[in-house]
Amino acid sequence: xxxxDISTIGEFGLIDRIRKIIDVRVDDSSLHDNLLMGIADDAAxxxxxxxxxxxxTTDALIEGIHFDLTFTSFMHLGWKSIVANISDIIAMGxxxxxxxxxxxxxxxxxxxxxEDFYRGAVSACKKYSCLIVGGDTxxxxxxxxxxxxxxxxxxxxxxxxxxxxxxGEYLCxxxxxxxxxxxxxxxxxxxxxxxxxxxQHAFEPNLEPYTQAIEKHLMPKPRLDLxxxxxxxxxxxxxxxxxxxxxxxxxxxxxxSGVGAVVHEHNIPVDSVTQKIAGxxxxxxxxxxxxxxxxxxxxxxxxxxQYNILDKLTNDVTIIGRITDKNKxxxxxxxxxxxxxxxxxxxxxxxL
Amino acid sequence: xxxxDISTIGEFGLIDRIRKIIDVRVDDSSLHDNLLMGIADDAAxxxxxxxxxxxxTTDALIEGIHFDLTFTSFMHLGWKSIVANISDIIAMGxxxxxxxxxxxxxxxxxxxxxEDFYRGAVSACKKYSCLIVGGDTxxxxxxxxxxxxxxxxxxxxxxxxxxxxxxGEYLCxxxxxxxxxxxxxxxxxxxxxxxxxxxQHAFEPNLEPYTQAIEKHLMPKPRLDLxxxxxxxxxxxxxxxxxxxxxxxxxxxxxxSGVGAVVHEHNIPVDSVTQKIAGxxxxxxxxxxxxxxxxxxxxxxxxxxQYNILDKLTNDVTIIGRITDKNKxxxxxxxxxxxxxxxxxxxxxxxL
Numbered sequence: 001x002x003x004x005d006i007s008t009i010g011e012f013g014l015i016d017r018i019r020k021i022i023d024v025r026v027d028d029s030s031l032h033d034n035l036l037m038g039i040a041d042d043a044a045x046x047x048x049x050x051x052x053x054x055x056x057t058t059d060a061l062i063e064g065i066h067f068d069l070t071f072t073s074f075m076h077l078g079w080k081s082i083v084a085n086i087s088d089i090i091a092m093g094x095x096x097x098x099x100x101x102x103x104x105x106x107x108x109x110x111x112x113x114x115e116d117f118y119r120g121a122v123s124a125c126k127k128y129s130c131l132i133v134g135g136d137t138x139x140x141x142x143x144x145x146x147x148x149x150x151x152x153x154x155x156x157x158x159x160x161x162x163x164x165x166x167x168g169e170y171l172c173x174x175x176x177x178x179x180x181x182x183x184x185x186x187x188x189x190x191x192x193x194x195x196x197x198x199x200q201h202a203f204e205p206n207l208e209p210y211t212q213a214i215e216k217h218l219m220p221k222p223r224l225d226l227x228x229x230x231x232x233x234x235x236x237x238x239x240x241x242x243x244x245x246x247x248x249x250x251x252x253x254x255x256x257s258g259v260g261a262v263v264h265e266h267n268i269p270v271d272s273v274t275q276k277i278a279g280x281x282x283x284x285x286x287x288x289x290x291x292x293x294x295x296x297x298x299x300x301x302x303x304x305x306q307y308n309i310l311d312k313l314t315n316d317v318t319i320i321g322r323i324t325d326k327n328k329x330x331x332x333x334x335x336x337x338x339x340x341x342x343x344x345x346x347x348x349x350x351x352l
Numbered sequence: 353x354x355x356x357d358i359s360t361i362g363e364f365g366l367i368d369r370i371r372k373i374i375d376v377r378v379d380d381s382s383l384h385d386n387l388l389m390g391i392a393d394d395a396a397x398x399x400x401x402x403x404x405x406x407x408x409t410t411d412a413l414i415e416g417i418h419f420d421l422t423f424t425s426f427m428h429l430g431w432k433s434i435v436a437n438i439s440d441i442i443a444m445g446x447x448x449x450x451x452x453x454x455x456x457x458x459x460x461x462x463x464x465x466x467e468d469f470y471r472g473a474v475s476a477c478k479k480y481s482c483l484i485v486g487g488d489t490x491x492x493x494x495x496x497x498x499x500x501x502x503x504x505x506x507x508x509x510x511x512x513x514x515x516x517x518x519x520g521e522y523l524c525x526x527x528x529x530x531x532x533x534x535x536x537x538x539x540x541x542x543x544x545x546x547x548x549x550x551x552q553h554a555f556e557p558n559l560e561p562y563t564q565a566i567e568k569h570l571m572p573k574p575r576l577d578l579x580x581x582x583x584x585x586x587x588x589x590x591x592x593x594x595x596x597x598x599x600x601x602x603x604x605x606x607x608x609s610g611v612g613a614v615v616h617e618h619n620i621p622v623d624s625v626t627q628k629i630a631g632x633x634x635x636x637x638x639x640x641x642x643x644x645x646x647x648x649x650x651x652x653x654x655x656x657x658q659y660n661i662l663d664k665l666t667n668d669v670t671i672i673g674r675i676t677d678k679n680k681x682x683x684x685x686x687x688x689x690x691x692x693x694x695x696x697x698x699x700x701x702x703x704l
């Protein structure tokens with residue numbers, strides 16, 4: 001890849017290059033029609049859709065904490081920084097609309113890498129129909145830092161809060177869990193193997209058998225498909241996206257809803273690649289699911305009756321437990337039948 | 353000040369402490385009434401005001417680039433990170449509403465410093481009536497990084513774009529310019545003196561005579577007062593906030609409006625403290641105004657007729673030049689009468 005120093009084109013030159021990449025059409029033409037001003041002014045201006053409430057969220061990716069540039073391309077970073085925010089909007093039952101991106105870069109980063117970043121961000125925007133309408137590009141002394149903010153919309157009565165769970169409901173998840181951490185572990189192992197290889201030119205990373213997990217880590221796909229079903233075709237209780245690991249999300253729902261929960265370990269859906277990886281690392285696959293995070297699957301609660309309707313609409317939802325009374329606490333029933341409090345934890349910063 | 357390590361309370365413990373600080377009432381009660389969910393869920397939820405368009409902006413402050421922790425308190429950082437965004441909303445003719453804050457911190461930063469940061473942010477929010485409704489707190493490997501996103505509202509027909517200037521209009525600024533860079537220069541000089549003092553315990557920084565400029569640098573105050581007058585009581589052409597220096601903002605207005613401009617150096621308003629500081633550094637005070645930035649004053653264009661109305665409403669606006677035809681270019685007329693192209697520049701990253 002070519003390497004153009006940012007200093008040769010300056011901040012405003014860079015912004016012009018970025019502008020060309022983000023200037024795309026997306027499927028939902030109302031996004032274009034309602035946007036009165038994009039990145040060419042002090043702030044973006046848009047008309048909110050009639051009768052909708054606005055959602056507003058933000059999420060950051062910091063080099064050395066959330067990603068390692070030795071095995072994360074700028075394209076993947078762009079994708080991930082956008083979908084982390086889309087996932088939050090989806091988890092409220094909303095639709096993503098507009099995004100701003102702050103990117104802070106050390107001087108070693110080239111113009112081409114930044115263009116790749118925006119290409120990744122734009123491909124996520126095209127897939128989920130949202131537009132990049134603003135941002136800030138700055139230098140950084142040491143690490144790359146990305147911070148995305150996003151606004152979305154929803155019908156007020158269709159919004160799903162963390163606090164909406166009721167005792168007796170099923171606790172369900174979409175998709176499979178644990179793969180993101182499994183994929184990350186493989187990437188880290190190959191980085192380590194590379195570092196210890198005497199002839200690094202001849203090094204071939206062993207990634208092929210693990211593609212599914214690695215892709216889940218590098219290019220996670222928020223469940224807009226299922227979120228639409230869950231908010232439009234059935235009535236659910238609480239909903240949250242799994243960004244910090246299943247365990248901490250169960251705790252969030254219980255805390256905000258004033259309820260307890262019981263999670264059956266043997267019901268936690270883990271795919272075969274993740275099981276294989278966990279085996280190679282002598283880890284419990286369900287630990288990846290409970291404490292891994294960055295999945296962007298959905299955790300939600302639903303009554304038995306509504307579940308029966310949902311069950312006919314999708315095969316991609318798994319019941320992992322029940323919501324209980326608050327005084328029952330938050331329990332995990334292990335594969336062997338032992339009951340224990342579900343440890344609160346997950347991808348928590350500052351404790352690592 | 354006490355120094356509590358963040359690791360002793362963890363990310364969620366930290367969020368609880370932050371939540372207590374940001375949970376305040378502001379004067380505009382519609383901000384509270386229309387906020388359906390603040391920081392306790394995946395995204396904030398708010399009802400947009402009837403008939404208003406939404407404004408959306410973001411701005412970042414990076415340690416080592418935008419601030420130096422040896423002379424910038426976390427309280428000031430909190431203030432500045434919020435007002436930088438408020439300034440963007442105001443420059444569109446809008447009213448700030450809700451903000452999210454991403455703060456990424458190296459481990460050396462204490463819980464008390466972070467609390468100070470949010471106290472500063474909240475005092476800006478109280479002054480300008482906006483609410484902090486979300487965010488992300490993460491660790492950072494090296495430097496402190498702050499990224500704020502903000503939404504605001506405006507009457508669609510009162511929005512002021514950079515592209516609204518017409519040849520023949522006056523070019524005006526609010527307040528005085530150049531003070532922010534002047535204040536920064538004094539702070540840097542005192543830092544240098546401190547470093548070179550053998551007995552650092554006895555060191556007394558000499559800041560008192562420069563308070564006005566230092567305060568402008570550390571606690572700039574966006575001109576909501578004048579923005580209201582400019583959008584509600586008169587009709588102006590284009591408007592922009594002066595965040596990168598007067599010269600680059602003039603260029604932005606000219607580029608977006610397809611016009612030229614002439615700026616009279618002797619009309620650029622510079623206060624006496626800034627003149628004194630520039631003198632001590634053997635700098636031209638107008639260079640501070642043209643290429644300093646971080647002022648958060650407003651640059652706007654207005655017809656002679658409308659200016660006559662404005663002139664009766666405020667004493668805090670100065671005519672610095674005229675908008676001209678595009679083919680006249682963008683000119684600076686020096687104090688001595690020499691004409692030269694107004695050099696495009698200012699606080700541009702990557703060129704430094």
